Amino acid sequence: MAEFEKANSIGEWFDQRLNTSGFWRVMMTEYWIPKNINFLWAMGALLAMLFTLLLVTGIFLLMYYKPDVNMAFDSVNYTIMQEVAYGWIFRNIHGVGASVVFLVIYIHMFTGIYYGSYKKGREMIWLSGMLLFVLFSAEGFSGYMLPWGQMSYWAAYVITEIFGGIPFIGDELVIWIRGNFYVADATLTRFFMLHVLLIPLAILGAIVFHFYTLRFPHVNNEEGEFFDYKEESEKYLAGNQKESKVIAFWPDFLSKDFMVISIFMIFFFYLVFYHNAFAMDPVNFDKADGLKTPAHIYPEWYFLWSYEVLRGFFFDIAGISGKSLGLIAFGFAQIIFVLLPWLDKSPMVKPANQRPVFKYWFWILMADLFVLTIFGKLPPTGINAWVGFYASISFIVLFLALPYLTKLEAKMVGGK
Amino acid sequence: MFSLIVGLVVAVVLLVVNIVLLKISFVPKELRILTIISIMVGYVYWGFEPFAHHEMHPHVAEASYEFDGKGDIEALEAQAKEIEAKGGDRSALDTEIAQTKEFWSNVVAISELSGNVETGSELVVANCTACHSIESEGFPKLMEDTDAAAAYGVTPPDLSLAGRIYDKNYLAAFIINPVKAMHIEHKYPVTGSKVFPMPGSDWMSNQEIADMVAYLQEVASKVDAPTVADGASDFEIAKAKNKEVFEAACVRCHSMEYAGIDAKTSAEAMREYIGATPPDLSQHIRSRGADYLHNFINDPQRKLPGTGMPRVGLTLEAEKQVVDYMEQIGDSKKQEREALGPIVLIYLTILAVFALLWKKQIWKKLH
Structure with missing residues (x-):
């Protein structure tokens, strides 16, 4: 090992030992991002911000929350909301944050779909992102159980019940997941463990991995343009920043992210203070009661579309029970987005509106997801059940048709 | 049923508006994107909150404090x-x-x-x-x-x-x-x-x-x-x-x-x-x-x-x-919440203004 010169500053002392300046350069000032982007490219940083808020408020809530069926409800609604100084703001941020994080995840995800940012070398970005989506869903679901209100209990009951539809092992699986024959204390404590330890650990790992997957294929840009990053970054470093197609992660890209986050936080805290009932369902302010089924059971808004696919099949078709069909369709809906890079056979990496066939597919999918989301909350009776059925069928057909439609598009554009 | 049809018609109109918005070039692009997203988010919100509540909790007669038996x-x-x-x-x-x-x-x-x-x-x-x-x-x-x-x-x-x-x-x-x-x-x-x-x-x-x-x-x-x-x-x-x-x-x-x-x-x-x-x-x-x-x-x-x-x-x-x-x-902290709300929002607005100015300064050399 070479002899160390005496450091002249604290920065230099660390630099000698950790190469902090090299690390900063690689991760920040010479990590290149395309210049041709809009504010939708800030959703990643916004998600990091929201996750941080959830993590920090979660740590504080953990100091007073009691994972026990006899104490959970009051520890949240009395101790935290009324006794602990400013406990209510931590709970409101956590509750609203959980809902808003899904809003931003969906915007992030559909931005990726709209601009074709999941293919031609960017498959791992997409896959790691979908992994995060699954983990956040599990985190959202397990967290929703903790206040032990009526909706916590009955959502847990309905969702764990779904696993009962799996052939052969279903019934045993449900008992294994619940830790009891019904949703009980054992269910609450294990979901508590998942919510505060196992899933957050997995999320932290997946976030690091998601960042890493961006490193080599680089972030997509507004026009889906492929260019030589080495050449463009040399222009930038030579002071020719106006002509270069790239910007530095710090300070260029992050200054824009910071602006978007700051503006978004006004909206977010408005919700936290004045408009939080959409994220904290009124029904959940009734204590859990296994003997009293609420008039309407529905999941949080971000699960409504897949919930509607699950219950869309309300009658038997060709001797297969509606329940099994719903379960198959639900399974399909859960994994199909993951496979998107391989279902899209068109070579075009362009915003959807510049793609002759995909643009129709994209907007029809959006409309179908809106219908599924809205009808996912309504009671599934009369016309509602049929709208749900056709919207579920449309969802499946859209994805089954995608390979053919995009092959057609590939022909139309001649492989470009 | 009527509100259902209205809702679906509104959905179709919104999608058409979105597609048109993509093409109007005299409005700054970021503003158009923001408008499209706000419309979509607003529509979904309307669907799963006010509309769903309206459908799930049918309207009943207004409260009356006359106690003259008319309602009965x-x-x-x-x-x-x-x-x-x-x-x-x-x-x-x-x-x-x-x-x-x-x-x-x-x-x-x-x-x-x-x-x-x-x-x-x-x-x-x-x-x-x-x-x-x-x-x-x-x-x-x-x-x-x-x-x-x-x-x-x-x-x-x-x-x-x-x-x-x-x-x-x-x-x-x-x-x-x-x-x-x-x-x-x-x-x-x-x-x-x-x-x-x-x-x-x-x-x-x-x-x-x-x-x-x-x-x-x-x-x-x-x-x-x-x-x-x-x-x-x-x-x-x-x-x-x-x-x-x-x-x-x-x-x-x-x-x-x-x-x-x-x-x-x-x-x-x-x-x-x-x-x-x-x-x-x-x-x-x-x-x-x-x-x-x-x-x-x-x-x-x-x-x-x-x-x-x-x-x-x-x-x-x-x-x-x-x-x-x-x-x-x-809801014993309502007063506290309503007193703190404006302070936080004013703070964030000031922060956003500075963030905007900082971004503009950084990006001046890029465009």
Whole structure:
């Protein structure tokens, strides 16, 4: 090992030992991002911000929350909301944050779909992102159980019940997941463990991995343009920043992210203070009661579309029970987005509106997801059940048709 | 159905607007994208919140504080029409409508009489204080609450505040026929074996009933304001007054754990009495909301047909005090929240302005 010169500053002392300046350069000032982007490219940083808020408020809530069926409800609604100084703001941020994080995840995800940012070398970005989506869903679901209100209990009951539809092992699986024959204390404590330890650990790992997957294929840009990053970054470093197609992660890209986050936080805290009932369902302010089924059971808004696919099949078709069909369709809906890079056979990496066939597919999918989301909350009776059925069928057909439609598009554009 | 079609049409229009927006080039692109996303988010929000609530909780008649029987008669007539439309026999209902009309016109007639407090006092002492206490007038409880609940089925209310918190017409109607005034005929049908603990006084003359109501009003007007600690804030004084009404109006059956209030009648006795356990009210301001509570308390059968909870006949003012108290207990940090909100939002707005300026400065060299 070479002899160390005496450091002249604290920065230099660390630099000698950790190469902090090299690390900063690689991760920040010479990590290149395309210049041709809009504010939708800030959703990643916004998600990091929201996750941080959830993590920090979660740590504080953990100091007073009691994972026990006899104490959970009051520890949240009395101790935290009324006794602990400013406990209510931590709970409101956590509750609203959980809902808003899904809003931003969906915007992030559909931005990726709209601009074709999941293919031609960017498959791992997409896959790691979908992994995060699954983990956040599990985190959202397990967290929703903790206040032990009526909706916590009955959502847990309905969702764990779904696993009962799996052939052969279903019934045993449900008992294994619940830790009891019904949703009980054992269910609450294990979901508590998942919510505060196992899933957050997995999320932290997946976030690091998601960042890493961006490193080599680089972030997509507004026009889906492929260019030589080495050449463009040399222009930038030579002071020719106006002509270069790239910007530095710090300070260029992050200054824009910071602006978007700051503006978004006004909206977010408005919700936290004045408009939080959409994220904290009124029904959940009734204590859990296994003997009293609420008039309407529905999941949080971000699960409504897949919930509607699950219950869309309300009658038997060709001797297969509606329940099994719903379960198959639900399974399909859960994994199909993951496979998107391989279902899209068109070579075009362009915003959807510049793609002759995909643009129709994209907007029809959006409309179908809106219908599924809205009808996912309504009671599934009369016309509602049929709208749900056709919207579920449309969802499946859209994805089954995608390979053919995009092959057609590939022909139309001649492989470009 | 109509709102459904409107919703779907709106969805199609929005998507077309979105696609058009993508093509308008004189508006800055980022603004167009923001508009598209706001429209989509707003539409989904409308769908899963206001629209879904509207579909799941059908509109019911507005609360009425007149207590003149109009609502009762209208409801019965609507029911009769429905039966008629289905080709059924409405004669039984027509008898009931006629009885109800007569009952309430009598009540309205009583309300126009001027009552004599002296006679009222004698009548109340002779007829009421065997079961009811009037502590402010020195008529004590004759039994402990639990014994009273065991004897009568439910703890009888103290009457000190009755003349203030209950509507005058309602009191008259209640004295004549409590089951009819409370809208719990389904729990105590005339032909059934279950008898409501308090007998009706339909044998009394209208003037006598008016006298009793006048006496109860006189008694209530003399009750002192609840005592509060020296230097209590306006909020605390209002809260103490609200609590007094809440305790008189609700606590015979309901608990309020977060205020340390236990129901005067035990859960077991309540199950005997109405066939259900009344819920603890600590979080009802969150789980039901003020609007629902007002409509519900005014006449529980409207929102929840068949419920065992009676119409208690609170005046609008007393009902407001009850709901306010539920908010002061169930959402006790509301004031703090509303005071902190603007400060946080102003701070964030200033931050956003600086963030915008910083971004512009950084990006100047890039474009």
